[in-house]
Amino acid sequence: MSCVIEVKRLSYSYPDGHQALREVSFHISHGEKVALIGPNGAGKSTLILHLNGILPVQQGEVFIGDLPVIPKNLGRVRAMVGLVFQTPDDQLFSPTVFDDVAFGPIYQGLPPQEVKERVHEALSMVQMTEYAPRVSHHLSVGEKKRIAIATVLSMNPIALVLDEPTAGLDPRARRSLIELLRQLPQSMLVATHDLPMVRELFPRTIVMDQGQVVADGATEALLSDQKFLIEHGLVS
Amino acid sequence: MHAHFLDPYKPRSSPIHQLDARLKVPLVIAFILTTSLIPIGGWPFYIFLTAVLLSAEILSDLGIPFFFKRAALALPFVLAALPVLFTQTGNVWVTLPFGLTITAPGVERFISVALKAWISVQAAILMASTTPFPEILLALRALRLPKVLVSIIGLMWRYLFVIVDETIRMMNARNARSGESPNPSYKHGGSVFWRAKVTGGMAGNLFIRSIERSDRIYHAMLSRGYDGEIRHLPLPSIPEIQRWISVVVFVSFFLIVVLARVLWG
Numbered sequence: 001m002s003c004v005i006e007v008k009r010l011s012y013s014y015p016d017g018h019q020a021l022r023e024v025s026f027h028i029s030h031g032e033k034v035a036l037i038g039p040n041g042a043g044k045s046t047l048i049l050h051l052n053g054i055l056p057v058q059q060g061e062v063f064i065g066d067l068p069v070i071p072k073n074l075g076r077v078r079a080m081v082g083l084v085f086q087t088p089d090d091q092l093f094s095p096t097v098f099d100d101v102a103f104g105p106i107y108q109g110l111p112p113q114e115v116k117e118r119v120h121e122a123l124s125m126v127q128m129t130e131y132a133p134r135v136s137h138h139l140s141v142g143e144k145k146r147i148a149i150a151t152v153l154s155m156n157p158i159a160l161v162l163d164e165p166t167a168g169l170d171p172r173a174r175r176s177l178i179e180l181l182r183q184l185p186q187s188m189l190v191a192t193h194d195l196p197m198v199r200e201l202f203p204r205t206i207v208m209d210q211g212q213v214v215a216d217g218a219t220e221a222l223l224s225d226q227k228f229l230i231e232h233g234l235v236s
Numbered sequence: 237m238h239a240h241f242l243d244p245y246k247p248r249s250s251p252i253h254q255l256d257a258r259l260k261v262p263l264v265i266a267f268i269l270t271t272s273l274i275p276i277g278g279w280p281f282y283i284f285l286t287a288v289l290l291s292a293e294i295l296s297d298l299g300i301p302f303f304f305k306r307a308a309l310a311l312p313f314v315l316a317a318l319p320v321l322f323t324q325t326g327n328v329w330v331t332l333p334f335g336l337t338i339t340a341p342g343v344e345r346f347i348s349v350a351l352k353a354w355i356s357v358q359a360a361i362l363m364a365s366t367t368p369f370p371e372i373l374l375a376l377r378a379l380r381l382p383k384v385l386v387s388i389i390g391l392m393w394r395y396l397f398v399i400v401d402e403t404i405r406m407m408n409a410r411n412a413r414s415g416e417s418p419n420p421s422y423k424h425g426g427s428v429f430w431r432a433k434v435t436g437g438m439a440g441n442l443f444i445r446s447i448e449r450s451d452r453i454y455h456a457m458l459s460r461g462y463d464g465e466i467r468h469l470p471l472p473s474i475p476e477i478q479r480w481i482s483v484v485v486f487v488s489f490f491l492i493v494v495l496a497r498v499l500w501g
Contacts, residue, residue, distance in 0.1 A: 079418070104414075
């Protein structure tokens, strides 16, 4: 197994004809933490939805480990890639935190004892074990974000894909989330507008604009090129 | 990913699109009323009304197949008229078990009801696909529908798309975590009862969020001066020519109903 995520010449058009992705290619190795940045409408969320088959591959190829993302493999692929959505409320649809974190393991058919262990382990990784019986609905945004990450950690994924994890967080919650992401051992692709976090956490950055990858390289070099950042709407 | 596909309006620049909604909506209501008042078995009138409808559909620039496809969705409702096949007395055509009989007047009544439903549904589709929703609201206001009701319909339409978007995002999040264990001895998918429980949880969540959203919307309305009274700008005037054409059409509909009632009533 050479890469965790590999995307080859991926293109996608929405039913209304809008082309959201054009020949996107990149790969992410084991343990690598990569930032995905770009202006609004660049195609970041569309790309993310391809990584565990929520959107079907129209043109090109996507591989998770050795598995191509095709309808036959969706079950395995979804267990391997933990997708954390931008709005935690979308991710937390069960009555309690426990039910939400247990969803993935129960769906996989794990025995009840293992489900409980997985939930406990995932909640302790995000330091939220005492929240298990709480109603997700009543938590703060920062707490919801942590629980949303726990809902995918309980599936033991090999890669985490997060969409705007720090959006809407206060400085303390943001700091604690960054520390959490730093500690997690999984490979990571994080779509974000939070450039200070990118500088701090991700050695490598992929830049997208108008559905294309316009740069893929060392974060330090990319983010120090002011002209490039302005050109792609990343700083004003 | 947005739920734009729910909006039936198809923008074109046809004469039907350009007709003022304050005339189009009452005209469609009058057309549906005329159709429903034509007596059973008034075949020449059904043909005439269908011809009027097809002409309007052609004029709308959307093509007749567009309307036929959408009208087909209403076909199951025709089943509601099925009992009339067996409940009319008269010349027996077919005898069925359990003492059921299909009579000639029964068939005539069923075909008439089905035809009326089909014509009426198409008229409603014509209106919805050639009129932007805000203009339909304007027409409802012009028809003196209570302002509160118009506002409720408007808000419902506005937030229907938001809720559908939210549902789609929630279902994506569920699908994203619906994986298979690497251990093939575990059967994935969970039990039917558990899946029903999850779906129930999702519906409950949507309900709570909708209520909370309605609170926030209400606060946003209050903060901009809402005091329970809904106010609107005065409506612009309707072009003279459209007004006259509508008068002629309304009178024609009335005469058609009178004529049909005299000849078939």
